[in-house]
Amino acid sequence: MASSADADFKTRLQNWIPKLVLSPSLAMMLVFVYGFILFSVYLSFTDSRILPTYGWVGWENYDKLWRLSHWEISLKNMGIFAGLYIVICTCIGLGLAIFLDQKIRGEGLLRPIYLYPMALSFIVTGTAWKWFLDPGIGLENVMQTWGWTSFEFDWIKNRDFAIYTVVLAAVWQTSGFVMAMFLAGLRGIDNEILRAAQMDGASNWNLYRRIIIPQLRPAFLSAFVILSHLAIKTFDLVIALTGGGPGRATELPATFMYSYTFTRNQMGIGAASATIMLMTIAAIMIPYLYAELREKR
Amino acid sequence: MSQASQDTAIRTGRVTRTLIYLVLLLFGLFYLLPLYVMLVNSVKPLEEITGGGMMNLPQVFTLEPWLKAWSSAQIGVDPTGLKPYFWNSIKMVVPAVIVSTILGALNGYVLTKWRFKYDTILFGLMLFACFIPFQIVLIPMARMLGLMGLAGTTWGLALVHVVYGIGFTTLYFRNYYAVFPTELIRAAQIDGAGFFQIFWRILLPSSGPIAVVSIIWQFTNIWNDFLFGASFADANSQPMTVALNNLVQSSTGVKEYNVHFAGAILAAMPTLLVYIVAGRYFVRGLMAGSVKG
Numbered sequence: 001m002a003s004s005a006d007a008d009f010k011t012r013l014q015n016w017i018p019k020l021v022l023s024p025s026l027a028m029m030l031v032f033v034y035g036f037i038l039f040s041v042y043l044s045f046t047d048s049r050i051l052p053t054y055g056w057v058g059w060e061n062y063d064k065l066w067r068l069s070h071w072e073i074s075l076k077n078m079g080i081f082a083g084l085y086i087v088i089c090t091c092i093g094l095g096l097a098i099f100l101d102q103k104i105r106g107e108g109l110l111r112p113i114y115l116y117p118m119a120l121s122f123i124v125t126g127t128a129w130k131w132f133l134d135p136g137i138g139l140e141n142v143m144q145t146w147g148w149t150s151f152e153f154d155w156i157k158n159r160d161f162a163i164y165t166v167v168l169a170a171v172w173q174t175s176g177f178v179m180a181m182f183l184a185g186l187r188g189i190d191n192e193i194l195r196a197a198q199m200d201g202a203s204n205w206n207l208y209r210r211i212i213i214p215q216l217r218p219a220f221l222s223a224f225v226i227l228s229h230l231a232i233k234t235f236d237l238v239i240a241l242t243g244g245g246p247g248r249a250t251e252l253p254a255t256f257m258y259s260y261t262f263t264r265n266q267m268g269i270g271a272a273s274a275t276i277m278l279m280t281i282a283a284i285m286i287p288y289l290y291a292e293l294r295e296k297r
Numbered sequence: 298m299s300q301a302s303q304d305t306a307i308r309t310g311r312v313t314r315t316l317i318y319l320v321l322l323l324f325g326l327f328y329l330l331p332l333y334v335m336l337v338n339s340v341k342p343l344e345e346i347t348g349g350g351m352m353n354l355p356q357v358f359t360l361e362p363w364l365k366a367w368s369s370a371q372i373g374v375d376p377t378g379l380k381p382y383f384w385n386s387i388k389m390v391v392p393a394v395i396v397s398t399i400l401g402a403l404n405g406y407v408l409t410k411w412r413f414k415y416d417t418i419l420f421g422l423m424l425f426a427c428f429i430p431f432q433i434v435l436i437p438m439a440r441m442l443g444l445m446g447l448a449g450t451t452w453g454l455a456l457v458h459v460v461y462g463i464g465f466t467t468l469y470f471r472n473y474y475a476v477f478p479t480e481l482i483r484a485a486q487i488d489g490a491g492f493f494q495i496f497w498r499i500l501l502p503s504s505g506p507i508a509v510v511s512i513i514w515q516f517t518n519i520w521n522d523f524l525f526g527a528s529f530a531d532a533n534s535q536p537m538t539v540a541l542n543n544l545v546q547s548s549t550g551v552k553e554y555n556v557h558f559a560g561a562i563l564a565a566m567p568t569l570l571v572y573i574v575a576g577r578y579f580v581r582g583l584m585a586g587s588v589k590g
Contacts, residue, residue, distance in 0.1 A: 119569055
C-alpha cells in the first residue's frame with residue numbers, strides 16, 4: 001500500500017519537475033520583462049520626475065512629447081538613419097554575398113574579415129570612427145598633409161551631415177552580418193534550376209533577377225526585421241561617436257529617452273518615449289515571430 | 298556553409314571575375330581600416346597623430362599608451378586606468394554567462410521534450426523579450442535593483458544580464474534539442490530514468506556545440522553592453538565599455554588619442570580573441586538569432 005502511494009507521489013513529482021524547472025525563468029520573464037513593461041507604460045501616464053510618482057496625468061506626457069522639438073529631431077534623425085542604414089546594409093550585404101558566392105579563392109579569409117565588426121562593442125566602433133573622421137586629426141588632416149590641401153571632410157562636426165557618419169559607422173558594423181545572412185540563403189538555392197535556366201540561355205543578370213533574388217525573400221525579410229530593430233535600439237554608437245551632437249544633430253529616440261529620464265528628470269516623458277519605441281519594435285517583431293513560430297508547427 | 302559543392306552554378310568571365318575580386322578586396326580593406334587605425338595609433342607618440350600621421354606606420358614605436366590606458370589614465374575622478382573596470386567586466390560576465398546558459402539549456406529541454414499546453418506561447422513571450430528596446434525596462438529595473446540592495450553592484454549587473462539573456466540561450470537550446478530524437482528519451486523514461494537523469498546522461502553529453510554557441514554569444518553580448526552598465530553601475534562597478542567611453546569623452550586636459558585607441562583595443566580584445574578562436578560558433582549564434590530554424 002505504502003509503496004504504491006510512494007510510487008504515485010514519484011510519478012506526480014516527475015510530472016511537476018519540468019514545470020518547476022521552467023518556473024524561475026518564467027517568473028523572471030514575467031516580472032522583469034512584462035511586469036516592467038506595464039510599469040513603464042503606467043509611468044508614462046504619471047507625473048514622475050526624478051523618481052517614479054503615481055499622480056495620474058492621462059495623455060499629458062504624450063502631448064508634451066509630441067510638441068518637443070527635441071523629440072521631433074530625434075524622430076527625423078531616426079527616419080534618415082534607419083532608412084539609409086537598412087537600405088545600404090541590405091545592398092552591401094546582398095552584393096558581397098553574391099560576389100563571395102562565385103567560387104572565390106580566399107573566401108575563408110574574407111568572410112571572417114567582413115564579420116569581425118559584429119564582435120566589437122559599439123563603444124569601440126564609435127571611438128575608432130570618431131577619431132578617424134575627426135577633421136583635426138583624422139581623414140581630412142591626413143589628406144591635407146599628403147598634399148591634397150583643399151580636401152575637406154568635416155561631416156562629424158557638421159550639423160547637416162553628422163547623422164550620415166552614424167550611418168557609416170553602423171553600416172560598417174553590421175553589413176558583414178547581413179552578407180552572412182544572404183550567403184546562407186544563396187547556398188540553399190537548388191543548382192538544378194539554375195542549370196536548367198542556363199541551358200535555356202538565360203544570362204547571369206536574368207538568373208539573378210528572375211530566379212535567385214526572388215528566392216531570397218526569407219533572407220530579405222530577416223535582414224529587414226533584424227536591421228530595423230537594431231536601428232531603433234541604436235544608442236551606444238551615437239553616445240560614443242557624437243554624443244548626440246553637434247547640437248542635437250544626431251539625437252535618436254534612445255538617446256532622447258536616456259537624457260530625459262536620467263539627466264533632465266522628466267521621467268514621465270522618458271517613459272512615454274520608451275513606450276513609443278517599444279510599440280514600434282512590437283509592430284515589426286510580433287508578426288514576424290508569430291509567422292516564424294507558426295511555420296514550425 | 299562553405300563546402301565547394303554548395304557553390305552556385307553561375308559561370309563568370311575573366312573581366313567580371315577580376316572586378317569581383319577587386320570589389321571584395323576593397324571591402325576587406327574597408328572593414329579592416331578602423332582596426333588598422335586603432336592598432337598603429339596605439340603604439341605611436343601623440344605628436345605623430347596630431348601631426349597628420351594617422352594613417353602612417355609608427356616612426357617611433359612605444360607601448361607607453363597601452364600602459365597608460367591600462368593602469369594610469371584618468372577615468373572619471375581617479376587615475377586608475379582601465380584595469381579595475383576590466384576586472385569589473387570579468388566579474389559581471391562570468392557568472393551571467395554561466396547562469397544564463399544553464400537556464401537556457403534546462404528551458405530548451407523542457408520546452409522540446411516535456412511539452413505542455415501553451416509552451417509555444419511561452420516560448421514566443423521569451424523570444425519577444427530578446428528584442429524589446431531595453432529603454433522600456435530601465436526605470437523599473439533601477440527601482441528593483443535598489444529594492445534588492447543590488448544597485449550599483451556588479452552582482453546587480455550580472456542579474457540584469459541573466460534576465461535579459463535567457464531568451465536567446467533558450468532559443469539556442471530549444472532549436473538544438475528540437476531535432477534530438479525524442480524516441481531516445483521515451484526509451485530512457487520507460488527504463489525508469491527521471492527528468493534530470495535524462496538531461497544529464499542523454500542530452501547534455503551531446504550539447505557541446507550549442508553550449509559553445511550560447512556561451513560565446515552571451516559573452517560577446519554582455520561584454521559589449523553599454524546601456525545597462527551606464528544606467529545601473531556606480532563608479533566602482535562600471536564595466537569596461539562605460540569606462541572606455543568615460544576615457545574618450547573626458548574633456549579635461551590634452552586629448553590623448555593614442556591612449557584612447559589603446560583603450561579601445563583593450564576593450565575589444567576579449568571578444569575579438571573569442572571571435573578569432575571560435576568565430577564559427579559566434580556566427581552560428583548570430584544566424585540562429587536571425588533566421589530561426
